Amino acid sequence: MSETIVYAVITLGGIGVIAAVILYFVSQKFKVYEDPKIDTIASLLPGANCGGCGYAGCRALAEAIVKAGSTEGKACPAGGSDTGTKIAAMMGETATASDPKRTIIRCQGSHENAPRKFAYDSITSCAFAHMSGAGESACAYGCLGFGDCVKACKFDSIKIDETIGLPLVNHDTCVLCGACVKACPRNIIEIRNIQENQAVWVGCMNKEKGVDAKKNCKVACIACRKCEKACEFGAITVENNLAFIDSTKCTACLKCVGVCPTTAIQTLIKEQVS
Numbered sequence: 001m002s003e004t005i006v007y008a009v010i011t012l013g014g015i016g017v018i019a020a021v022i023l024y025f026v027s028q029k030f031k032v033y034e035d036p037k038i039d040t041i042a043s044l045l046p047g048a049n050c051g052g053c054g055y056a057g058c059r060a061l062a063e064a065i066v067k068a069g070s071t072e073g074k075a076c077p078a079g080g081s082d083t084g085t086k087i088a089a090m091m092g093e094t095a096t097a098s099d100p101k102r103t104i105i106r107c108q109g110s111h112e113n114a115p116r117k118f119a120y121d122s123i124t125s126c127a128f129a130h131m132s133g134a135g136e137s138a139c140a141y142g143c144l145g146f147g148d149c150v151k152a153c154k155f156d157s158i159k160i161d162e163t164i165g166l167p168l169v170n171h172d173t174c175v176l177c178g179a180c181v182k183a184c185p186r187n188i189i190e191i192r193n194i195q196e197n198q199a200v201w202v203g204c205m206n207k208e209k210g211v212d213a214k215k216n217c218k219v220a221c222i223a224c225r226k227c228e229k230a231c232e233f234g235a236i237t238v239e240n241n242l243a244f245i246d247s248t249k250c251t252a253c254l255k256c257v258g259v260c261p262t263t264a265i266q267t268l269i270k271e272q273v274s
Contacts, residue, residue, distance in 0.1 A: 037066045037090065044086050045076055050154055052077040052177030065091065078155075078175040099193045101176050102268070103158075103169045107188040108203045109142035110164035114217035130185035138216040141205040143167065143188055152183035193247055194268055200250055200257065203266040207240045214262065221264040227256035 041062035049057035053076050055064055065074050071088050075098065088095035116136040120129065126148040129135045135144045145165045149158050157174040158167050167180075167189070181189045188205050202221055206213040210222030223241040235249035236256060243264070245256070257265045 035066050038062045041065055041087055041090060044079070044083055044090075046078045046083070046175075048078045048154055048175075048177070050078055050175070050177035050179055051182075052175065052179065071095075078177050080175070101191050102171060102194045103174050103176060103180065104190050104192050104201060104203075104266075105143070105167055105169070105188060106190055106201065106203055106205055107141075107143040107166065107186075108219045108264070108266075109137060109139055109217045110166055112164070113219045114139050114142060116165075126183075127185045139206055139213075139220070141186060141188075141207060142217065144186065148183045148185070149180035149189060152179040154179065199252055199268040200245055200254070201247075201266055202243045202245060202264055204242065204264045207242050209241055213241070219262050219264055222262060224261060226259040226261065227265060230255040230259045 038059070039062075042059045045058035045062060047058050051057070053061045053074065055061040055074075058076075061074060061076060065071055065087065068074065069091070071084070071091055071093055076083055076087075081095070081097070084098075085095040114137045117138045118134075118136050120134055120136045122128070122132070122134065124146045126144040126146045129144050129146060133140070137144075143166050145160055145167075147160045147167070149167050150160060155173055155175055155177070157170045158180055159170075160166070161168045169180075176191055178191055181187075181191060186205065190201070192201060204213075204217075204219070204221040206217065206220045208216070208220075210224065213220035214222050221241075221243050223238050223243065225238050225243075227243055227245075228236045228238050232253070232255070233249050233251055235246045235251070237244055237246070245265075252267070254267065257267055
């Protein structure tokens with residue numbers, strides 16, 4: 001009986017050793033090599049996994065950088081220039097300075113400018129209200145004010161100001177990840193370059209005819225084309241009853257701001273407009 005047990009133990013042990021050897025060689029044969037740079041770059045990233053870079057998360061961005069062998073077109077907005085410089089140095093590159101940007105709200109339909117005309121009593125979600133064609137304002141293009149952008153922000157950088165009914169961005173903490181941009185069903189949030197020649201935009205998304213747009217919001221773009229005629233650089237076009245400013249052509253002369261009858265055009269430049 002004891003010999004049977006000994007033989008069984010030896011047999012099973014031998015099978016275990018042989019299986020372990022086979023598994024070792026198989027694992028070595030089919031193992032996937034991972035560049036150690038991936039872990040290093042991932043450790044330099046903030047770990048927010050906000051998706052602002054266009055990838056699923058920080059590690060996915062690190063893998064993409066290592067695979068491409070370059071940081072070109074693969075910036076981390078949440079990490080900022082310091083993180084970009086460190087990663088570029090790791091990849092043997094020199095970080096190039098990018099244009100400063102800012103998250104802007106392309107709607108001025110506050111409680112004062114666009115008085116609420118309806119009572120909304122349903123799911124407090126911008127996406128739901130937009131899908132169902134509801135909301136408290138008569139403007140079908142403006143901010144709904146239910147805070148989908150606030151919920152999407154992982155950095156607590158955007159809030160709905162209850163006094164005016166519009167989102168306000170804390171630019172000191174905003175990392176330009178773009179989560180709020182994706183969350184807004186009416187596309188009123190935009191990340192825009194703010195260099196001097198790119199600091200002017202139309203703070204309205206209403207594509208209704210001028211009379212109807214003005215009826216619903218007193219600071220709406222009414223497609224009067226005064227800004228288009230005033231611009232000497234061809235930076236402004238009016239399509240679908242809405243003016244658009246091409247930031248690549250705009251020189252921030254501010255003439256369009258001065259002629260806009262509804263103050264629909266906004267700017268970060270603090271100069272006086274004559």
